[in-house]
Amino acid sequence: MITGARGGLGGAIALALAKRGHDLVLNDLDMSRDLFALAADLRTFGGRVEIMPQDIGQVQQLPGYVAEVVARMGGLDVLVNNAGVSVLSRGDLLDVTPESFDRCIAVNMRAQFFLTQAVARHMLAAPAARRRTIITVTSVAVDQIIGKVLAEYSISKAGLAHMVQHFAARLAPENIDCFEIRPGMMQTEMTSTSREKYDRLIAEGFVPAGRWGSLDEIGKVIATMASGEFSYAVGQAIHIDGGMRFKTF
Template sequence: MSIRPTALVTGARAGIGRAIAVGLAQAGFDLALLDLQEDDALQESAALAKQLGARAVTLAGDIAAIEQHEALLDAAEQAIGALTCLVNNAGVSVLSRGDLLEVTPQSYDRCQQINTRGTFFLTQAFARRLLTRTTATAQRSIITITSSNAQAVSVLRGEYGISKAALSMASRLFAVRLADAGIGVYEVQPGLIATEMTAPSKARYDAEIERGLTAIKRWGQPEDVAQVVVSMATGALPYTVGHAVPVDGGLLIPKF
């Protein structure tokens, strides 16, 4: 069994997930990196972690398929040792932005099945494993990436906001349930982060940022999110339970 802390990071092929993998590798973690396919992008995430001295393995799986969760956790632990950290980063946006009155059941269900249901049950499976281990040799944590849209209304992608708001509640529920076991459960709420997912909206938000949408007049970077995740995973927030940290440049602060 590894004496180093270990983490499973979902949605690790690029963007925020890749930055989290790199950040955790820098902090001394060994990593299991999960995405839908073990493609070149996921392999690159692993290669970057390995360059920093981490053991890093790649896994293919769909978190929406909850029947796969135990096998995925088994595979991760067989490769890098007993897991001490879960980073729930995998998620999807809407099939298409549009009028709330035109949201389709397909788009709504997709957000719920992946963002909310899949993440909830993976967290449940991971938490059960942690609780079976009577001796904790490292800081144990569960960190869930939600969104500023867990709070801020975006009527052009309502089903996404609903799924993230529900996931925010799930994070707090697990935080209270697991606090007495010494397991830190946290939430990160990214705002406008420059990734593949936000690229289609770049021109629109460039102008909004310049007009003061965010207090810090720039796009957030995946590394900004990763720094917060690393702080949570390494126990830098003692005596905190269920904290949600916005990484949004002041987007959610009321301004006038």
């Protein structure tokens, strides 16, 4: 199951998993033409693809939603926590509103905690022959990079990173792997309003790789991690950031 599947990153993750032979549940807020088109494309790889909308911010509904996913699909072996929101308005830390702060915490951290909890409970109740995997997408901005205009977003992602470590420690003995992906500069809907600024930073050497990251690079890493072949890499965070976190001289 991939949350936030309608967006560019969600679609890239779904594509990489479909190519590896996974059956998929595409989660987003509601049905949309984009989701139907994505599902049609993914089915050409031979796997089963279901669209199952759910607002993961409605945390009381998540146990029932996960039960519905399991009933429809016959099981759930991989969760990709990809859904997320940005700030309501980019600006000074001193101007952050309670509405923007609460929204980031509610979707980027609270919702993903309780969805992960519901999925983990299912996995523990239904042992499987293969290792299961929970992968959470955070950001390069959780510790090494401090943004001047995205405080509430970065704070919510930092909490999410810590969440991964807690679930990893709890679930590793149960053959359930928990990993974190920290993307750098990716061309997504979320970064579209700051494209010019980021282009300039890249040109100035802020990213050692010298370019934007491509969404398929994240998808490929997630699909590899979902294979169950990294069982001793408990709670690892993988940076897909072109070296953005480095301080170079």
